[in-house]
Amino acid sequence: MPEEIAIEVNGRRVRVAPGMSVAASLFQAGEFHFRSSITGEPRAALCGMGICFECRVTIDGRAHSRSCQIEARDGMVIHTL
Amino acid sequence: MTACSYDAVVVGAGIVGTACARELADAGLRVALCDQNVYTGGGATAAGMGHLAVMDDSEAQFALTSYSQALWHELAVELPPAAEYLPCGALWVAADQEELDQAQRKCAFYRVRNVPAEMLDAPQLAEAEPKLRAGLAGGLLLPADSVCYPPSATDYLARRVTETGGSLFLGARVNAVSEDGVGFHDGTRVSAGVTVLATGAANLTPGIAVHPRKGHLAITDRYPGFVRHQLIELGYLKNAHSTTADSVAFNVQPRKTGQILIGSSRQFGVDDGSTEAPMLAKMLARVIEYMPSIRNLSMIRTWTGFRAATPDNLPLIGVCPGYKKVYLATGHEGLGISTSLATARLLADEILGRVSAIARAPYEATRRFVLHA
Numbered sequence: 001m002p003e004e005i006a007i008e009v010n011g012r013r014v015r016v017a018p019g020m021s022v023a024a025s026l027f028q029a030g031e032f033h034f035r036s037s038i039t040g041e042p043r044a045a046l047c048g049m050g051i052c053f054e055c056r057v058t059i060d061g062r063a064h065s066r067s068c069q070i071e072a073r074d075g076m077v078i079h080t081l
Numbered sequence: 082m083t084a085c086s087y088d089a090v091v092v093g094a095g096i097v098g099t100a101c102a103r104e105l106a107d108a109g110l111r112v113a114l115c116d117q118n119v120y121t122g123g124g125a126t127a128a129g130m131g132h133l134a135v136m137d138d139s140e141a142q143f144a145l146t147s148y149s150q151a152l153w154h155e156l157a158v159e160l161p162p163a164a165e166y167l168p169c170g171a172l173w174v175a176a177d178q179e180e181l182d183q184a185q186r187k188c189a190f191y192r193v194r195n196v197p198a199e200m201l202d203a204p205q206l207a208e209a210e211p212k213l214r215a216g217l218a219g220g221l222l223l224p225a226d227s228v229c230y231p232p233s234a235t236d237y238l239a240r241r242v243t244e245t246g247g248s249l250f251l252g253a254r255v256n257a258v259s260e261d262g263v264g265f266h267d268g269t270r271v272s273a274g275v276t277v278l279a280t281g282a283a284n285l286t287p288g289i290a291v292h293p294r295k296g297h298l299a300i301t302d303r304y305p306g307f308v309r310h311q312l313i314e315l316g317y318l319k320n321a322h323s324t325t326a327d328s329v330a331f332n333v334q335p336r337k338t339g340q341i342l343i344g345s346s347r348q349f350g351v352d353d354g355s356t357e358a359p360m361l362a363k364m365l366a367r368v369i370e371y372m373p374s375i376r377n378l379s380m381i382r383t384w385t386g387f388r389a390a391t392p393d394n395l396p397l398i399g400v401c402p403g404y405k406k407v408y409l410a411t412g413h414e415g416l417g418i419s420t421s422l423a424t425a426r427l428l429a430d431e432i433l434g435r436v437s438a439i440a441r442a443p444y445e446a447t448r449r450f451v452l453h454a
Contacts, residue, residue: 038338053381056302064302064379 098279122235128386141443149423
């Protein structure tokens with residue numbers, strides 16, 4: 001297993017440990033605004049177990065992916081907001 | 082609740098009941114509006130799609146839907162944002178040449194009756210709705226169709242009742258109907274000059290030929306722009322109009338929120354309201370057939386509802402068989418939202434002795450089949 005993998009977060013290359021969730025990777029990368037609520041309020045991972053849907057981001061072009069339930073993979077492209 | 086007297090009592094605060102209540106209140110009547118739920122629009126109204134359509138299945142259906150659409154266009158300017166009125170137009174999708182020929186006949190029907198209608202060829206269809214699969218034959222665009230969020234519309238319509246000195250009785254289930262009003266399950270009564278029953282598939286008067294027709298719907302998360310028009314397959318007409326067999330049809334709708342409402346299914350003889358995985362799977366497979374990439378979207382909720390179906394696919398609007406001062410406004414099947422405003426206007430015309438803008442006879446509740454033997 002490689003010691004680090006590289007993902008792309010909003011166009012920025014970020015290195016994270018293998019086995020981390022996308023949500024944890026985003027926090028580690030300093031991203032705390034995952035998406036915006038209907039009224040425009042910032043949202044980020046809350047429950048961490050796939051129930052609250054607050055952690056949704058776009059992963060490899062797929063909108064509304066629950067980042068807390070998806071493992072970060074090398075080369076993954078993530079967009080928040 | 083104490084016994085009170087009103088000019089009219091309307092039972093059922095769905096889109097049809099609230100529209101009737103508003104129409105009667107606007108005519109100067111003091112109205113009582115009741116519903117078994119503690120909010121308005123919680124029955125079939127909340128379960129439906131909210132497509133405000135003009136239909137061409139029969140002259141009577143056309144007359145009612147086009148009259149109602151004109152009334153919706155008038156109301157739209159005053160609806161609150163929560164009603165999510167969206168003038169997106171409807172696109173009937175033709176899969177093959179046979180359906181395209183059918184679309185052309187529909188187009189001619191609408192045009193001769195001054196309803197805007199436009200034929201799209203295959204490239205124009207693809208441009209109008211890029212997520213549809215390749216290889217479809219074309220479509221029929223009805224730009225004047227629109228969509229709304231019906232429960233919020235009922236909330237708005239019901240306000241007129243209290244504004245004009247009437248009352249809302251919510252959480253109040255009616256279990257007795259008579260010529261001089263209704264009785265609630267807790268034993269209290271409301272007496273009224275006329276009684277209007279707008280209870281959808283739930284019959285309060287025995288022997289009326291209205292039957293529940295179950296439907297499933299699903300809704301996705303927000304994907305703005307994924308779908309642009311109310312989309313319906315032309316096969317819908319073959320599928321939806323059988324009065325006995327179960328059916329599914331490709332029918333999706335863009336919501337103002339960016340969500341996509343996905344339908345539809347029709348089942349007879351099922352009174353259990355739970356969602357059925359096999360029916361849902363069949364419905365979604367049909368939708369994916371027309372719009373393959375919809376499978377990548379996140380579906381956040383599924384539910385069911387019961388349409389009030391009649392043997393001739395026309396609603397029952399008018400005095401109830403066997404009564405003099407009890408009226409029916411039900412049997413709208415899948416067109417209750419579309420035809421609610423015209424239904425209310427026609428019913429108020431009958432109650433108040435006014436002349437109507439269109440003939441009322443095709444919808445009379447006393448027409449031949451209505452009472453079972």
